[in-house]
Amino acid sequence: MRPASVVALGGGHGLYTSLSALRLVTGDLTAVVTVADDGGSSGRLREEMGIVPPGDLRMALSALCEDSEWGRAWRDV
Numbered sequence: 001m002r003p004a005s006v007v008a009l010g011g012g013h014g015l016y017t018s019l020s021a022l023r024l025v026t027g028d029l030t031a032v033v034t035v036a037d038d039g040g041s042s043g044r045l046r047e048e049m050g051i052v053p054p055g056d057l058r059m060a061l062s063a064l065c066e067d068s069e070w071g072r073a074w075r076d077v
Contacts, residue, residue: 008031011036031060041055
């Protein structure tokens with residue numbers, strides 16, 4: 001049987017938790033990270049610097065990292 005192809009859509013802690021679990025089930029995993037958050041420091045980055053807030057993207061990448069020293073470094077950033 002072919003492994004499932006999974007697409008996860010979201011942002012923040014919910015997507016992080018889902019990706020952390022899904023990466024253990026399938027190697028064919030795609031994350032679509034929403035960066036629409038405009039509260040707190042995300043709103044300030046968007047307003048003052050005109051950039052997409054990196055927090056949700058960083059969390060999604062760290063969720064997909066293996067449990068190694070390198071992967072833990074991403075989670076601890």
